[in-house]
Amino acid sequence: MKVGDRHYHSIWLADDGWGVEIIDQTRLPHRFEVVRLETLADACRAISDMLVRGAPLIGATAAYGFCLGLRRDSSDQALLQIGEQLVRCRPTAVNLRWAVERMRLVLAPLPAETRVEAAYREAGRICGEDVATNEAIGRHGVELIRRIWEEKEKKTPVNILTHCNAGWLATVDWGTALAPVYRAVQEGIAVHVWVDETRPRNQGAHLTAWELAAHGIDHHLIVDNAGGHLMQHGMVDICIVGTDRTTASGDVCNKIGTYLKALAARDNNIPFYVALPGSTIDWTLTDGREIPIEERDQDEILRVWGREEGGDLTRVSIAPEQTPAANPAFDVTPAGLVTGLITERGICPASREGLAGLYPEEAGA
Numbered sequence: 001m002k003v004g005d006r007h008y009h010s011i012w013l014a015d016d017g018w019g020v021e022i023i024d025q026t027r028l029p030h031r032f033e034v035v036r037l038e039t040l041a042d043a044c045r046a047i048s049d050m051l052v053r054g055a056p057l058i059g060a061t062a063a064y065g066f067c068l069g070l071r072r073d074s075s076d077q078a079l080l081q082i083g084e085q086l087v088r089c090r091p092t093a094v095n096l097r098w099a100v101e102r103m104r105l106v107l108a109p110l111p112a113e114t115r116v117e118a119a120y121r122e123a124g125r126i127c128g129e130d131v132a133t134n135e136a137i138g139r140h141g142v143e144l145i146r147r148i149w150e151e152k153e154k155k156t157p158v159n160i161l162t163h164c165n166a167g168w169l170a171t172v173d174w175g176t177a178l179a180p181v182y183r184a185v186q187e188g189i190a191v192h193v194w195v196d197e198t199r200p201r202n203q204g205a206h207l208t209a210w211e212l213a214a215h216g217i218d219h220h221l222i223v224d225n226a227g228g229h230l231m232q233h234g235m236v237d238i239c240i241v242g243t244d245r246t247t248a249s250g251d252v253c254n255k256i257g258t259y260l261k262a263l264a265a266r267d268n269n270i271p272f273y274v275a276l277p278g279s280t281i282d283w284t285l286t287d288g289r290e291i292p293i294e295e296r297d298q299d300e301i302l303r304v305w306g307r308e309e310g311g312d313l314t315r316v317s318i319a320p321e322q323t324p325a326a327n328p329a330f331d332v333t334p335a336g337l338v339t340g341l342i343t344e345r346g347i348c349p350a351s352r353e354g355l356a357g358l359y360p361e362e363a364g365a
């Protein structure tokens with residue numbers, strides 16, 4: 001999407017046809033830096049250290065990680081080891097495993113000498129499909145926003161609350177939760193977005209606010225704990241969030257704090273939607289409590305990163321030196337608290353039946 005007057009994806013093949021370039025999301029919003037990946041280790045570090053993040057983008061990066069790894073060794077053993085090394089990078093977003101399995105399915109039957117070229121083709125397909133998928137999520141989700149705008153007789157903007165970053169930076173392009181927002185703006189629907197800062201990594205403050213500002217979309221950054229208050233005072237019309245893994249029965253795993261927003265939305269009768277591509281559905285799981293929740297370094301809580309008045313980037317400690325911290329990076333919102341799922345195939349209830357109706361080929365598998 002837009003960065004200044006240029007259009008970007010979040011990941012792309014370098015001009016030399018083999019390097020992979022990404023936007024280093026750990027430097028946003030204060031620095032826009034492009035990083036070149038040349039090895040499997042580069043791709044793994046980019047995922048583990050969150051230079052790239054967001055389930056679909058993690059999957060796309062893993063796909064290119066195969067390309068870079070196979071350039072060094074395209075043997076059967078390498079194919080296995082590359083996948084194992086990638087899936088160890090982060091445990092929760094199912095797109096990582098999905099991409100590894102898809103790449104292996106395509107590459108395993110091929111002669112080793114043809115695998116590199118095939119891997120780049122498949123990684124390119126995954127990226128192209130992600131763009132089309134998210135654009136479709138936008139087309140379906142915008143109808144929810146339009147309906148609210150019409151109910152408000154188009155007199156005031158539709159107030160949308162979102163958590164973390166499920167914008168174009170979390171995918172190859174368009175985003176998931178923000179795709180309907182971008183579509184609404186394209187169609188002339190007045191919107192305003194409440195952006196949860198999303199402690200501790202502050203993806204909302206660093207990434208969502210940056211995305212929306214670049215597109216001139218009206219928004220306000222809020223602390224994570226303000227959403228319930230805004231809902232109680234009629235200042236939120238709809239919540240739309242992303243997900244890192246949704247089970248076959250509609251339980252939604254997403255950034256820590258999502259569950260609390262869903263509880264507040266239910267208590268205030270506010271629609272709570274989750275936007276996701278089919279690649280983020282884990283058909284092997286029913287109960288969201290079985291989803292592995294990533295526990296990240298406590299330092300992410302104890303220190304914050306930002307820009308000093310003089311423009312230098314720095315990190316400061318916000319707690320006593322010896323304070324221990326617990327840092328679960330995700331939580332699970334039970335399907336019963338989810339109004340509906342916005343997918344590339346349409347909108348459905350957060351239920352096994354709802355998902356089976358949109359993905360019959362998967363549900364019956």
Ligand SMILES: CSC[C@H]1O[C@H](OP(=O)(O)O)[C@H](O)[C@@H]1O
Pocket residue numbers: 053054055056163164165166167170171175176177203241242243244254255256329
């Ligand atoms: C479209 S997936 C977005 C999803 O990913 C984020 O997690 P992280 O930044 O740790 O990769 C967050 O849960 C978003 O909702």
